[in-house]
Amino acid sequence: MxxxxxxxxxxxxxxxxxxxxxxxxxxxxxxxxxxxxxxxxxxxxxxxxxxxxxxxxxxxxxxxxxxxxxxxxxxxxxxxxxxxxxxxxxxxxxxxxxxxxxxxxxxxxxxxxxxxxxxxxxxxxxxxxTAADAGTWLIGGIKDLVLLKSTGSEFADFLVDEYTTLAPTNDRVLATSLDVHWRFGEIDGIDWDEVFAGIRATLLELFATTYSRALQQTLYAMGSAVLERFPVLAEIRLSAPNKHHFDYDLDRFDIENKGEVFWAADRPYGSIHATLQRADAPDAGTAWSA
Amino acid sequence: MxxxxxxxxxxxxxxxxxxxxxxxxxxxxxxxxxxxxxxxxxxxxxxxxxxxxxxxxxxxxxxxxxxxxxxxxxxxxxxxxxxxxxxxxxxxxxxxxxxxxxxxxxxxxxxxxxxxxxxxxxxxxxxxxTAADAGTWLIGGIKDLVLLKSTGSEFADFLVDEYTTLAPTNDRVLATSLDVHWRFGEIDGIDWDEVFAGIRATLLELFATTYSRALQQTLYAMGSAVLERFPVLAEIRLSAPNKHHFDYDLDRFDIENKGEVFWAADRPYGSIHATLQRADAPDAGTAWSA
Amino acid sequence: MxxxxxxxxxxxxxxxxxxxxxxxxxxxxxxxxxxxxxxxxxxxxxxxxxxxxxxxxxxxxxxxxxxxxxxxxxxxxxxxxxxxxxxxxxxxxxxxxxxxxxxxxxxxxxxxxxxxxxxxxxxxxxxxxTAADAGTWLIGGIKDLVLLKSTGSEFADFLVDEYTTLAPTNDRVLATSLDVHWRFGEIDGIDWDEVFAGIRATLLELFATTYSRALQQTLYAMGSAVLERFPVLAEIRLSAPNKHHFDYDLDRFDIENKGEVFWAADRPYGSIHATLQRADAPDAGTAWSA
Amino acid sequence: MxxxxxxxxxxxxxxxxxxxxxxxxxxxxxxxxxxxxxxxxxxxxxxxxxxxxxxxxxxxxxxxxxxxxxxxxxxxxxxxxxxxxxxxxxxxxxxxxxxxxxxxxxxxxxxxxxxxxxxxxxxxxxxxxTAADAGTWLIGGIKDLVLLKSTGSEFADFLVDEYTTLAPTNDRVLATSLDVHWRFGEIDGIDWDEVFAGIRATLLELFATTYSRALQQTLYAMGSAVLERFPVLAEIRLSAPNKHHFDYDLDRFDIENKGEVFWAADRPYGSIHATLQRADAPDAGTAWSA
Missing domain, CATH: 3.10.270.10 (Urate Oxidase;)
Structure with missing residues (x-):
């Protein structure tokens, strides 16, 4: 039992x-x-x-x-x-x-x-x-990496049902607090600090340079660039709240707000997750069993 | 990918x-x-x-x-x-x-x-x-249920290695903050509030009445009593920090402390987990995939 | 210096x-x-x-x-x-x-x-x-006392300026998390537990029974009732966030919402404070100097 | 009332x-x-x-x-x-x-x-x-500035009573999370960013370079250097938890620990406060009344 x-x-x-x-x-x-x-x-x-x-x-x-x-x-x-x-x-x-x-x-x-x-x-x-009979697995990662971009992000052309009231937008703030974890395919002879620095830089670069049609797309771009640049990795998992920034309506006060003043909301927030794995990735075993 | x-x-x-x-x-x-x-x-x-x-x-x-x-x-x-x-x-x-x-x-x-x-x-x-093609699963639960008993708990006769310095004790404070989640084997015709109240009462009762030789034993006693009393459940998972209470040494001040004055520590804390499942439990599917 | x-x-x-x-x-x-x-x-x-x-x-x-x-x-x-x-x-x-x-x-x-x-x-x-040369002061209190009433509260007839957009309401949810501290005028011969229980009951009673035209009024009603019922107190200080509950607009989905479904917001929140003191209160000395 | x-x-x-x-x-x-x-x-x-x-x-x-x-x-x-x-x-x-x-x-x-x-x-x-009839006051500040030094700190020669068991130390870790607030004596024509950067640099410098015989001494050194270097300030208030780092006893395992391995404790912690004011400081009015 x-x-x-x-x-x-x-x-x-x-x-x-x-x-x-x-x-x-x-x-x-x-x-x-x-x-x-x-x-x-x-x-x-x-x-x-x-x-x-x-x-x-x-x-x-x-x-x-x-x-x-x-x-x-x-x-x-x-x-x-x-x-x-x-x-x-x-x-x-x-x-x-x-x-x-x-x-x-x-x-x-x-x-x-x-x-x-x-x-x-x-x-x-x-x-x-994780050290077990079948071997040793190592998952590196970074958490609470808070990123924001003030443009280069839209959200439109989405599925609509009877409860949909959201207006499409072609220019919004994109902000998140990333938790990313990557599984190494091998663990011998790695320069841990160099790989970590490289992955962190890649995450920042792709977040900045990807024109985002959704946070999903940004996560995928980050994850696939990391796997591409670091062949030593077998798999990467990304979790990202969509930290909403809402335009504050200043028209009511005859003040123009052209994407300049936002309210940073707490809850609720979007929650996006993606797992990317190399086609030939070795088995994860119990590496992910917290 | x-x-x-x-x-x-x-x-x-x-x-x-x-x-x-x-x-x-x-x-x-x-x-x-x-x-x-x-x-x-x-x-x-x-x-x-x-x-x-x-x-x-x-x-x-x-x-x-x-x-x-x-x-x-x-x-x-x-x-x-x-x-x-x-x-x-x-x-x-x-x-x-x-x-x-x-x-x-x-x-x-x-x-x-x-x-x-x-x-x-x-x-x-x-x-x-979780509602999926294969059916609907429901997991009930309670979290942050903080319990403490001032006696009826010991910890002794444990494995010893070169890094072991802990003295065995035959009377200690046992305190925890329970997170317990239980999977229903079926979900039709259940009186949800009655079952919840019954499970909560069972958890409290077994925590109180089980003479504890380890928090592991207490968790198991709680979990198996719940499964026994509530046949509608297929599985139960219990997570429990061991919230340490350390005897405060008052001998130094010529004051007797017979299990009366404790320091409630924050970190580190023990962390104990158990999953109990009925032998004939139906498949969990993706019920546990957060 | x-x-x-x-x-x-x-x-x-x-x-x-x-x-x-x-x-x-x-x-x-x-x-x-x-x-x-x-x-x-x-x-x-x-x-x-x-x-x-x-x-x-x-x-x-x-x-x-x-x-x-x-x-x-x-x-x-x-x-x-x-x-x-x-x-x-x-x-x-x-x-x-x-x-x-x-x-x-x-x-x-x-x-x-x-x-x-x-x-x-x-x-x-x-x-x-506080024990000092001039004497001993004692401040009792309760904090994180979270209260909510589903009716019996309005907010209307308020001051309006060019930045005012709030609509008056004659029926709203009133919710708060009270921090209340009371200074005793004397500290000898007090039944501490009895006084505490009495003050807590008074706070709850007045929150419930006061028809509230503002959280300010509710705080004042609680504070003055406590001072009236407990002559041993010299002063009382109340701090209360206004934990906003906003009507959720369900008209958009042809669903009627007659004060039934609310969104409990996090930030920002109102913040109301009041200090009431008996006219003949003894000096507070450094009792309030944290 | x-x-x-x-x-x-x-x-x-x-x-x-x-x-x-x-x-x-x-x-x-x-x-x-x-x-x-x-x-x-x-x-x-x-x-x-x-x-x-x-x-x-x-x-x-x-x-x-x-x-x-x-x-x-x-x-x-x-x-x-x-x-x-x-x-x-x-x-x-x-x-x-x-x-x-x-x-x-x-x-x-x-x-x-x-x-x-x-x-x-x-x-x-x-x-x-604070803007009031009597004028406008401005208090600048920094909070949650977490600092640590691995040497250059001692604590000895202190007052001893019947409850004192602490051993004096001539080399310890000093760590804190600073909250510092400074009141400006005037508010016109200030380069706010430059002053802020200068004060922050001064706090870091004095924390690092002051040989500390107590956290009190370090706070005083920081505060007086700030007032000295920034004549535009009238007053400074410093609050600092003493975030204790305790030597971990590794002798028990025949491992030498020469001030290398510490346990960073949570609670309790020391709590030190100091207010320094220029002799000719203008009146603070209600500047500090939160």
Missing amino acids: LTDNRYGKAENRVVRFYKENARHEIRDVNVTTTLRGDFEAAYTEGDQRQVLPTDTQKNTAFAFAKKVGLDTVEDYAIALARHFHETVEPVSSARVDVESYGWQRVSINGAEHDHTWVRQGPEVRTVAV | LTDNRYGKAENRVVRFYKENARHEIRDVNVTTTLRGDFEAAYTEGDQRQVLPTDTQKNTAFAFAKKVGLDTVEDYAIALARHFHETVEPVSSARVDVESYGWQRVSINGAEHDHTWVRQGPEVRTVAV | LTDNRYGKAENRVVRFYKENARHEIRDVNVTTTLRGDFEAAYTEGDQRQVLPTDTQKNTAFAFAKKVGLDTVEDYAIALARHFHETVEPVSSARVDVESYGWQRVSINGAEHDHTWVRQGPEVRTVAV | LTDNRYGKAENRVVRFYKENARHEIRDVNVTTTLRGDFEAAYTEGDQRQVLPTDTQKNTAFAFAKKVGLDTVEDYAIALARHFHETVEPVSSARVDVESYGWQRVSINGAEHDHTWVRQGPEVRTVAV
Whole structure:
């Protein structure tokens, strides 16, 4: 009757510094570990003998920040997931999710400071590694990447039914907060930071340069350009709220508003999703099972 | 290359009153609609001719609050999902998610007021309906149900490795914020409110009365009691953070703390999940595909 | 040049149980301590010799949960504030803010369980105590008390200028999330729980029974009734967003909407504030200085 | 008995574009308006004849985004506050609060895009203008400016009492999320953007370069440098949580942790406040009355 189960420690807020010389480095991450395996007795009989405490998982996440290091979050996550999978007997599959927060070195009169940073955001870099008997999967990503363009977007010629009142528009604001996750087809010999930077730049470029007849089209353009430019990727998933900006009617006050003044609404919002996969993509296994 | 896509309107905040007589009724819900189907041209070519605007979906969600009514959120969600599936040609599958917020009638000297309420929470009742060619699925649920017990919980005899430092305990606080979702095996002739009340009562009862050797065991006890008492259910999924309460060390101040004073921590937290399914459960189809 | 300063420890999440017999009691609070006094050298010279660490304040907040107890949050807050003021030499004034979260005992077939609770909300009970040379002030309160009435509210006959487009209405939804704080004129011999329950009931009653020509009027009616019924209070401050509910236009779909279907908007919202004070109220001193 | 009152429209999410040429400009702000004046009859009698609807205030906030423009948020806020004060008869004092969100132009192969931006944060620029009979006050500010330094901070030699258990440290992480607000002594002829950039740079510089014996000392150093470098300011107020980073004990696993691995805690946190004022500062009037 118990058909699936998993458990772990969520949101370990690990901060790691490198202090080999006066110019320090910072890594600021949020680590969640999740184990699957032979834990049924804990559920059905309260028998913990196979259960590695979530407190131990926490200790391990912090210990690996030093032992393995956080030079890249990807290598850290791979090492941590494989540790649980390979050394904890009942574990059949271990997943490690990492969110990585950006910090910019403080500049003083143009000179970067050695050990002081200011937080960047709201965008967050993510990685999810699954280590299982069948292999290791890695999904990179970015979330809360908020983008807006003030023109180059329309929405018209859509399906109409009895509840349709929307007027078509040939020039609107397009704004979204992107969550994008990409699955690597292989994980050896990757320059993680270079690939991440390249994908982020591609997402921004395509959002900016695609003349958008719908957010769907923009997502597809971003996703297919990423897959095209980065053959190491097997699949990409994009989620994007359509953050509506409504023209504010100023005619009522004899003020002209030629696409200049908008109300940025909260709810409801459109919600668009797309998954693109290479035709010859290797199997995803349980890579996407949160 | 486009292997999956969906779109819709998220978080329509619909409030519906019944005012047939002086004693009004309130329904306060958050409605999200999601459509799957033949929308590929919108992604690949920006062709919207098959795309029903999300603005239309919003209008429909509000219109159905009157046309169908919100006597129960379940019947409303079924009607709305089937409307999209049956009347919008390119739609192959429509999903409607509803969160329902609780309001308690204000009492004045013991008498309930006719048209004034105070909001209850944090718990939220949920329903997710999927209408597709193969049939209609309904998943009921409750989220943010925060429970705590001050005794009757232990955690000991667990697996130990080189990173384990946790001391076993034979009396601890057990606290969680439950998200539970249950799939109905059939959806005709159900008294939705009665079943919901019964499941909620069962969850509370089993949390209280199960002597817990781990949160895993408590989840399993809750889930199996629900399936046992409600044969109309096919499956139940439980997610539960372990909201840690740590004994505060008062010995340092010569003050005795016999399980009386705790620090309620935020992060990290344990995270436990279980899925229980009846052996003869009908197929879930795409019921769980958010 | 340093004209004001204060420091403290914010959001100590203290949970206290009473376990004298099988029927346990729970107190779940969030404690913030703030000290004012002779701390200038810490700012101007980095000299900490007068500074009691915020870590010590945390320890004290937890220790007092046992030593003084949390029978009422008011007596706990008074004791803690006076402790800092009276025993820590440089402190001229100590403030203790407590938020108290509600828990309801779980019922099983009508019988209350001894040691299991379900969290209530969103409303939160508050207390703020200031202990200074001139005396001790106590401000009670409630926040996030969300109220709604489906009729008995209008808004018309208002001032009109060139930017006014609002149509008057003689029947609307009135909804708010109240933050109300009341200052006691004296603090000895008060039955804190009884007074709190009475004030809460008065707020609900007046919100329900006042025919509202504006949220301003409703706030005033609530505030003056509280001051009238509770002579022990010197002053009351009410803050209330006007949580707008807009009629959804269903005429477009040939559906009648007679005040039945509304869209509950997020932002912007009205924001109304009122302070009422008894004519002979004692001086507030620094009671309101957060 | 009604001793204070105010009302307004909160959180108008105004977005303004400049499209005079192909290279567009964006202003993304959150505007709150608050009026004080002769509104007593609305409270005591429900008489709205003196009350300008909050809906009108909303319309005005959007209209002024075009009419006055948002070249700088400061000039916009001054114009809007003065409009309410000067043209709405019962208004004795009008306050306009603006939060301004940062957007960075998207770069494609080093070239800035004309009409696409990516959101920057979490820091937010603020302005609060009060227009009253006695004059106009302006308070500039920045909030959610998250800073961290990995060394150059200690905390020792502090006051000790019976509840003190903290060990002194001579090298710790110092992290905070600054809210800083500065009052201008005059408001004519100011280059708002230049002053803002200068103050922000000063705050960052002093946080980085001050060897910190306490967060109090750092705040004072920042505040006094700002007042010194910007004679146009009369006063500055700084609020700063001490976002604790605790050394993670890795000795237990035979791993050395020389100030490299920390746990970033959520709650409780220290909370430090300082107000610095020039000796000859003009009166603040009601500038700080939210």
